Amino acid sequence: MPATIRDVARESGVHISTVSRTFSAPHLVNAETRSRVLACAEMLGYRPNRAARALITGRTYNIGLIVADIANPFFPPLIKAAESQARQRDHHIFIADTNEDATVEEELVRALAKQVDGVLLCSPRMSNSLIEQLSREVPLVVVNRQIPGLPAVVMDVAQGARLAVEHLTGLGHTEIALVAGPRGSWTSREIRRSAVAAARAAGTELTVIGPNPPTEDGGMAVAEQVIRTGVTAVLAYNDLMAIGLIEGLQSRDVRVPRDVSVVGIDDITLSRLIRPKLTTVATPAAAAGRAAVDMLLAHGDDRRTTAQVNLQTELVIRDSTGQGPGPHSPADPGNVIAPALDGVASYAKE
Amino acid sequence: MPATIRDVARESGVHISTVSRTFSAPHLVNAETRSRVLACAEMLGYRPNRAARALITGRTYNIGLIVADIANPFFPPLIKAAESQARQRDHHIFIADTNEDATVEEELVRALAKQVDGVLLCSPRMSNSLIEQLSREVPLVVVNRQIPGLPAVVMDVAQGARLAVEHLTGLGHTEIALVAGPRGSWTSREIRRSAVAAARAAGTELTVIGPNPPTEDGGMAVAEQVIRTGVTAVLAYNDLMAIGLIEGLQSRDVRVPRDVSVVGIDDITLSRLIRPKLTTVATPAAAAGRAAVDMLLAHGDDRRTTAQVNLQTELVIRDSTGQGPGPHSPADPGNVIAPALDGVASYAKE
DNA sequence: ATGAAAGCGCTAACAT
DNA sequence: ATGTTAGCGCTTTCAT
Numbered sequence: 038m039p040a041t042i043r044d045v046a047r048e049s050g051v052h053i054s055t056v057s058r059t060f061s062a063p064h065l066v067n068a069e070t071r072s073r074v075l076a077c078a079e080m081l082g083y084r085p086n087r088a089a090r091a092l093i094t095g096r097t098y099n100i101g102l103i104v105a106d107i108a109n110p111f112f113p114p115l116i117k118a119a120e121s122q123a124r125q126r127d128h129h130i131f132i133a134d135t136n137e138d139a140t141v142e143e144e145l146v147r148a149l150a151k152q153v154d155g156v157l158l159c160s161p162r163m164s165n166s167l168i169e170q171l172s173r174e175v176p177l178v179v180v181n182r183q184i185p186g187l188p189a190v191v192m193d194v195a196q197g198a199r200l201a202v203e204h205l206t207g208l209g210h211t212e213i214a215l216v217a218g219p220r221g222s223w224t225s226r227e228i229r230r231s232a233v234a235a236a237r238a239a240g241t242e243l244t245v246i247g248p249n250p251p252t253e254d255g256g257m258a259v260a261e262q263v264i265r266t267g268v269t270a271v272l273a274y275n276d277l278m279a280i281g282l283i284e285g286l287q288s289r290d291v292r293v294p295r296d297v298s299v300v301g302i303d304d305i306t307l308s309r310l311i312r313p314k315l316t317t318v319a320t321p322a323a324a325a326g327r328a329a330v331d332m333l334l335a336h337g338d339d340r341r342t343t344a345q346v347n348l349q350t351e352l353v354i355r356d357s358t359g360q361g362p363g364p365h366s367p368a369d370p371g372n373v374i375a376p377a378l379d380g381v382a383s384y385a386k387e
Numbered sequence: 388m389p390a391t392i393r394d395v396a397r398e399s400g401v402h403i404s405t406v407s408r409t410f411s412a413p414h415l416v417n418a419e420t421r422s423r424v425l426a427c428a429e430m431l432g433y434r435p436n437r438a439a440r441a442l443i444t445g446r447t448y449n450i451g452l453i454v455a456d457i458a459n460p461f462f463p464p465l466i467k468a469a470e471s472q473a474r475q476r477d478h479h480i481f482i483a484d485t486n487e488d489a490t491v492e493e494e495l496v497r498a499l500a501k502q503v504d505g506v507l508l509c510s511p512r513m514s515n516s517l518i519e520q521l522s523r524e525v526p527l528v529v530v531n532r533q534i535p536g537l538p539a540v541v542m543d544v545a546q547g548a549r550l551a552v553e554h555l556t557g558l559g560h561t562e563i564a565l566v567a568g569p570r571g572s573w574t575s576r577e578i579r580r581s582a583v584a585a586a587r588a589a590g591t592e593l594t595v596i597g598p599n600p601p602t603e604d605g606g607m608a609v610a611e612q613v614i615r616t617g618v619t620a621v622l623a624y625n626d627l628m629a630i631g632l633i634e635g636l637q638s639r640d641v642r643v644p645r646d647v648s649v650v651g652i653d654d655i656t657l658s659r660l661i662r663p664k665l666t667t668v669a670t671p672a673a674a675a676g677r678a679a680v681d682m683l684l685a686h687g688d689d690r691r692t693t694a695q696v697n698l699q700t701e702l703v704i705r706d707s708t709g710q711g712p713g714p715h716s717p718a719d720p721g722n723v724i725a726p727a728l729d730g731v732a733s734y735a736k737e
Numbered sequence: 738a739t740g741a742a743a744g745c746g747c748t749a750a751c752a753t
Numbered sequence: 754a755t756g757t758t759a760g761c762g763c764t765t766t767c768a769t
Contacts, residue, residue, distance in 0.1 A: 041761090042762060043762080051740090052740045053740095053763080053764095054740065054742095055740080057764055058764090065738075066738070067739085084501065085763075086442075086763070087501060088441055088442060089438075089745090090763055091438055092438060092442065092744095092761095092762080092764090093762090094764065094765095095745085099481075102482075106467070107466050107467040110460070112463075113457050113458045113462075116482065117484055120457065120482060120484050124483070129481050130482055131482075132466065132470060132481075133474070134467055147434065150434075151436045151437060174389070253656075306460075307657055307660060310657060310661050311660050311662075391746060401755075401756090403747080404748080404749085404757080405755060407749090408754095416754070416755080417754055420754080420755085435747075436746050436747070438746085438747095440748070442746080442762065442763090443746090443747060444749090444761090
């Protein structure tokens with residue numbers, strides 16, 4: 038039987054509304070009364086029931102966090118950062134996993150809507166129009182997707198993909214494959230768009246393979262196809278796929294980076310632990326989690342601030358990329374920074 | 388403005404209690420009325436407000452999940468499984484991260500208590516007595532810890548540690564180090580107890596190093612110390628530490644497994660991706676997550692079922708362990724199963 | 738500065 | 754089978 042506001046009121050000999058004020062508007066209550074009430078509350082282990090409070094105030098102090106796959110190493114740092122930031126702001130996090138399923142996403146947003154002040158929708162696979170509709174039912178901040186008029190936190194993967202392709206062409210690769218991510222992924226489209234443009238600018242052939250499931254298996258599954266295309270370099274949708282691809286290539290006696298260079302995206306912890314260490318585009322997942330929480334909570338203050346935060350990405354050159362068949366450009370940053378040193382080529386946003 | 392029960396009542400021309408019954412006790416309402424109410428609800432996008440419902444029923448349909456570190460690769464599969472299982476049972480999950488801090492644990496349990504039907508406390512660092520006290524304030528299921536009288540899901544790491552030590556002694560190692568985990572960890576104590584016993588039984592020297600932070604850095608930090616002890620084999624508290632240790636050893640030109648064999652615990656995804664592939668004790672994290680949710684929810688049906696689930700572990704022999712200086716025993720399973728095949732030596736519980 | 742009263746959205750006896 | 758009433762724990766006018 039947890040203590041209620043009534044227990045505290047009785048114990049401290051005041052009306053329940055005074056107890057209420059002690060917690061939600063302390064300045065309105067006499068200092069002496071306040072400390073007495075506080076003492077009784079402490080003694081009884083009283084904590085205001087947030088759900089009851091929410092019923093009348095409309096603020097739950099909860100946030101929904103919907104991700105495609107908790108077990109995908111990209112997400113845990115984001116989740117951790119979001120939870121930490123939320124708790125610092127006195128909020129709690131509902132976590133939910135959609136298994137990359139757009140239908141589940143919709144259902145989850147609706148299911149959580151009443152219990153939260155807003156939902157962080159990470160890498161959604163739903164249509165824009167559905168997301169817009171949902172955002173009318175509950176405050177939404179979208180992560181890894183840009184939708185006109187909606188607050189969003191995105192990572193500049195376009196920039197990252199461009200750097201990656203430039204790195205590869207700079208190394209002399211003239212035939213590159215892009216292993217795409219899942220259907221419905223904004224990030225995958227961005228990467229594709231940018232990689233195609235960068236390849237064209239460099240006069241390089243770019244073959245798109247996909248869509249594919251964004252997993253290690255997904256990467257492994259395209260190894261055969263990558264080999265058949267005859268490319269000497271690959272940019273993968275994410276590190277997990279890059280790692281799977283490398284496994285697939287190696288098991289077919291294709292060496293990385295000697296025969297084929299591979300670049301991933303995300304810079305998950307794994308990437309510097311496998312051999313060869315993975316060259317990859319680092320995406321600031323933790324920063325995204327924090328930013329998303331901040332945006333959602335700021336939303337309360339100034340109405341209709343549909344700011345969009347664009348977080349910078351960096352190319353981290355390690356050991357999975359090497360010389361291609363063509364002439365290599367000495368201007369390429371990849372040649373300047375020693376791979377063994379976990380070189381980071383960072384570019385400010387224009 | 389989300390629709391309330393009153394809107395639906397008005398729209399369908401019945402009293403709100405009929406609407407209520409339509410959702411919480413459908414069999415008590417006339418089939419025709421029911422479908423009419425349902426239709427109106429559907430049309431208005433009505434969903435019962437769970438917080439309001441909880442206020443009177445006492446059931447929130449929420450579960451708290453408290454873990455030491457979301458970003459530790461051991462936890463995401465557990466979290467994912469728990470969330471999936473919970474949702475299947477129509478519950479939502481609050482996630483919280485304690486950063487391995489016992490004080491935060493206590494605070495979090497209390498903060499969540501009112502909004503959940505129970506809390507899953509994973510690998511807690513608190514004292515037993517504090518946990519017992521908290522379990523009087525909110526239903527608790529403890530994971531990775533055994534406390535008399537409390538429902539718990541544990542993994543049989545004692546068995547795993549024994550298998551690991553036997554594997555090492557079987558390979559001819561006569562001086563083994565145990566790299567312990569964090570202070571306050573039940574798992575770490577279990578491993579230690581069991582490893583010490585197994586070593587003694589085999590007439591082998593076992594040096595305990597620690598406690599240590601259960602991270603890659605924690606493992607890396609003890610490399611020097613491991614070398615100084617002169618051991619030829621190490622059992623680490625978890626894979627992350629084992630991996631850090633291997634890095635630390637390699638950077639000091641100590642080869643694994645040629646000079647030193649290393650065994651981890653957990654079998655995180657990483658373990659089969661690094662080189663050498665890590666020999667490790669596989670712990671069923673996903674099964675633990677599911678079981679914990681099931682126990683918590685079952686708790687409602689039959690009162691005071693303080694069952695304790697003990698999940699089996701397996702030794703997965705890969706490439707980070709090899710021949711020691713002493714005579715090796717041909718009876719050792721490690722010699723039977725080809726390391727390259729990801730051999731699994733599984734033993735039924737006694 | 739404090740108390741009284743109404744009500745947030747819902748369920749659960751109790752009537753009918 | 755449905756309506757009536759009370760009230761879960763809390764906040765918020767409105768009085769005093």
